[in-house]
Amino acid sequence: MVAAAVKYAIAAAPEDKYYGTKTNFNLWQPTILKNKDFSLAQLWISKGSYSNNDLNTIEVGWQVYPELYRDSNTRIFIYWTRDGYQITGCYNLNFPGFIQTNNQFAIGGNISPVSSYGGSQFDIDILIWKDPKGGNWWLQVGSYVVGYWSSSIFSYLVDNASSVMWGGEVYSPNPVQTSTQMGSGHFPEEGFGKASYIRNIQVVGSFNILQSPDNVDLMSSQ
Template sequence: MRPSYNPKGMHHDSNITPHLITQTWHQNGKCPEHTIPIRRTKEEHVLRASSVRRFGRKMPRSIPLLNPTNDTNTPNILRGHQYATASARYDKCYGTKGTFNMWKPAISRANDFSLTQLWITAGSYNGNNLNTIEAGWQVYPDLYSDSNARLFIYWTRDAYQTTGCYNLLCSGFIQTSNQITIGGSISPTSNYGGTQYDIDILVWKDRGSGNWWLQVGGYNVGYWPSYIFSNLTDSASTIMWGGEIFSPDVGQTSTHMGSGHFPNEGFGKASYIKNIQVVDSFNRLNPPSDVGLITEQNNCYNVESGNSSDWGTYIYYGGPGNNPNCP
């Protein structure tokens, strides 16, 4: 119930003091050893889904297109999704780590969502064999009945068609920690021009067991068993980091991504992911190489990348959505 080895070579800040992130339920105590916290699913949550079968699942094609001009399917924007992400491709990759700035973006409609996450992927859409591991934070009123920022995970092995789900709403991810609630509220969140809060998220393939482990804020939360995947059984081929919004009114929606401000506003105003690293075949964390940026309407939501001695590889991303230049 523990990983065999932790990755080596984590990048740590030298000048910025981290602020502690807690979950709201911690105010009422902790779960005993050998138990795990599980967020209660109520009847009202299920009834808001389009069907019981789709409850807790993303819609197909819920990922940025790496080569949108070469894709024969309908563009993401017509399906209601917009992205501002960075990506890197590899022959073989075994995980990634980043420090994720926490915000509480404004949501225009209950069935809109805004999230910040990492994607670990292998396979392709065209063959419906895309495997993904995803982790981050999101605001999603239709799923959670509120507008709190919440820790979430996701997985699929068939391009979101029939397998996988959010959090613990289906079998797949095996939680081992009694400290973290997947789907639980996270507090505090950052303030525009004020105190910034962030949280470390690490996902890596344990070379001993072959399972993909999740670590949040230093806690080993649990793992995705390798047997639930096909293409991710061995390694990943693409890693992505950044923001996503969904809205039926995409292009017109005022749902915020990240802080709701564009990346050029910088620290304290724009949302960031810093200390971005990837796990190599020697179980070491290294800066990503050949990072590309993906955005579809950069007057609505945008992304910029950079490198520094304190932050390693980082991105600023986000935006307000509808504004005089969007769409």
């Protein structure tokens, strides 16, 4: 098996019981070096263990992924799995799992305008919350309540999540360092309008209200 290259920069809330999250993602159209590479910014809500192949995740954000979409446009995406990406789960609506309730919003569709280096900045807010009555995980993008993941498709996310993370990722099937950009392709030291951002990070705790996390751990690949 040929190793792949994965680069990431992530903020993670401390492990606890979570029932949702909301944040704003700065929108960019990063340059993709090769067709099979992809670049994304997303949130993760999860519970379980990747090493035991029982990780449950809900993931939402934007990505540029030419192999999947046959173009280099910035697109909103969703993803889920209940077995650590082994068999279950998929992008968007390619397989059953997510129930769309609003046909005014295109899951996997293009999103624009995107930000420009040193110019206008654009972002979008994404909210996931667990309905305390029905138990389903609902998705809202901007002003659109888009649909839900039924808790019945999960093993651990039936009750709550234990981990919430937000960040960016670049994937390349080639283990050699890729030049595919993450976000704007520029580092935080360059500041607003040049480096990509994720802002207004909030979590839904046991009292079913949005609040800032107590603290976050920052992680990045070397």
